Amino acid sequence: MDKKKGGLLLSLRKDMNRRAISDRRLEAIFRTLSRHPYIVSAFICLALTGFGSYSYKFLNGVTVYGVFMIIEFFYLRRFLKQLDDSGKHTAGAVLTFAGKTLLTLAAVNYFVHTQYKAAFICFAGLCAVLVIYVVLLNNDKKFHDRVTCLALAGAGFVLRYSYVFMSDIYTRQNDVWYFGGEGGHAGYIEYIYNNHALPNFDPTTLWQYYHPPLHHIICAVWLKFCASVGIEYYMACEAIQALTLFYVCAVTITVYKILRLFDLKGKALTIPFGMCCMYPYLVLMSGGINNDPLMLCFTVGAIYCVLKWYREQTAKNIVKAALCIGLGMMTKISVGLSPLP
Template sequence: MKNFFKFTNGAPLFPTNTTKKTHLLMVLSIIAFCLATAAAQGSKFFYCSHYTKLLVLACVFCGCIGVLVFFNATRRMDENHIVFLMILTGTFLRCGYVLLSGLYERQHDAGAFTGMGTDFVNPGHIGYIEYIYKFHRLPDLNPYQLFAYYHPPLHHILSYLWLQLNIWLGVTEELAFENLQILPLFYSCLCMVVTWKILKVLQIRGSGLYIGLGFVVFHPATIIMAGSVNNDMLTILFMCLIIYESLKWIRNKNLPGLIRLALYIGFGMVTKLNSAVLAIPLGTIFLMHFISVLRSGDRMAVLKWVRNYCIFAAVAAPIGLSWVARNLVRFGEKPGVPVPGETSPMYTAPYSLWSRLGIPALTDWNFPFPFHPVSAKACNNTWAIMFHTSLFAEEYPAGMPDILLVLCQVTFALAVVFGIAAAVLFVAVLLNKKTEREDRVFLLTGYAVTLVSFAAFVLIYPYTCSSDFRYVAICLIYMAIGIGLGNKHYFSQLMMHETNWLDRIRAAGMHIINGGIVTILVFVNLIYVFWGRW
């Protein structure tokens, strides 16, 4: 770690030489960017024309990229410098997106607010937050009677506190509600930092670290969710933290790590219940560890770990199940999701199981116009919808310029090919014996459970909106891990000259996957810059 923050000529770029302080600098920079974005939303900049804002932001972004390229070309950066500037650039992209997008643009189940001047109770996530803001309490009505109120309340409570702070600082009510986007922006930025830490725990360096991290930093899904007002982004952050803390615990099994895991799972569940899916791979690791303790024959160790796991349950269960218990006791309601009804054009139940969850037909992909049409009649295949919404959310644009449409077609086709390749790579590297056994079990089980629970969700709630990529956005982290480990295990210049033909094929394959991922990220960000829909 020596000289970690120095130029090759000895001149320091940053004032420290530790990864821990790099992490602190990243978080402080993210906080500063988010607060600056909140301030900019109330400035004249927010009210200038779209293209003026875009020009200013593009110039700043190009400056960030220029600094990164310059220092890299002059060999004046090490790994931490590159990671710091990548995350800073990703933070800027997210801040720019929030400034270019209003409160009601590209939202999911947002609802509306009418302000303190009325006693209206409004639906949606914004209405949920407004209810707490108006009445200073959780909704005392049956949460299934008003849309989005069935969600656990942690995100909405935090949003209320942020809203109240804005009001206390003299911000107008309208701008305070506009600033609800700042918290998801903050969560999205923190996800980049946690992804970096996950890759570091797995000892991924060099091109594997940069491309794996870049996949999360520049993927449009987390950028778009940075401007959301619902609980998706906070849920993904908690799931990232669960993965990170689990990988740490595998390496250093102790009680403090268990307690942190219990808190992340508990608070994840009171943000959104589906974060509990990661309890399954974690439970598998706990079981493997406890069996090894039993086999050791050490009675004191057995008692110690029985106690530790009881403490874990005593912390996680009351927090995580508190919302479920409240609704059962007060309203007799079990966990679930209100549905639009069978007359909705999104209703997919009449279609066969293969049509919905099987291999998509060529018509499902709709390569000539690769956007989600919403209607089940047009497309009801879960995997095709997942790919459509991963790149372009639920946009269905009209009048798109021909050049931009061609770029969308090419990017989507590449995304399908390399998305499948990345999934295969993820499984391959985890089956590789170079990957630690507990890591293999935890990550493979987590990925499988995420996809199976997604498929089950689509069947239980048979609507095209249930197939939106946001429900499995945590898979971006798994793919980043796969890319990182693939580069670690298979890719090096030496392997390209190996006499073993299998090693040469693997190295060449990683070259192609790396190039494909970078191309997709460049193309999709160019599409969003020139789309003009903000």
């Protein structure tokens, strides 16, 4: 009996060791993230939001169980790779596959029937981030700061995504008004969407139309794209939150780059970056569809580019700073008043 228990524990340990990520692969992951952080962030935001179908109003059992089948496919693929030379599975692999399948099915079934879907997503997402953090920490200590910052960024994203999931385009908005009306940011976006042009009248006669139009043009183009692929109009309007969610993610990425410019390490890096990732107003801003998220994105980008130019005074760096300031002022005039170094 003791030998059987020992064999079971040994097989479980071997199964765990197979899942450990190598230092070389981890280095390649961080290299990819550092080279293309904004592209990776945009892909994740758009993939998880699904053109507005992420909203609790449109999510149904068929969609959720479809996601379960995709996850189960990866479980099965992993399970089949764990065949030993004799063509048999170890006890640990069998128990691991069965346990993951049952737990995932139970979680999916609970998610379909619970009314607290956003809270469930937040809890499950934070647990997944914690697991990834613990697994990656088993690697070389040289990855400690990067793994910690990656976990903080993941936890912050889960909080913001959960908020976007639970709130629609009219929840806790600032100066948005509503689609179908004339005033507010929603009316401004809809005017460009319907007329394919900027307002040809005095913009001060309608509420919020005096703002520069960059954010509203991007939103109108995004609405047009969503409508062209057959997405229902209100769902397409919900999809605007995918853009603002990405803008806030871009802010956190740029803040990390700023901190790295000062060669901060350890707690000097992780504490301020964690405060940025968990900052409550950024959570609210990720679900807002006014021009503030894009304005903040360009403002932080301008600060980063100016700091980089101060260290390396090249035309490339000053042009990047000028673009951030110019595009920011095309989003909101107050960007020009932001204090830069």
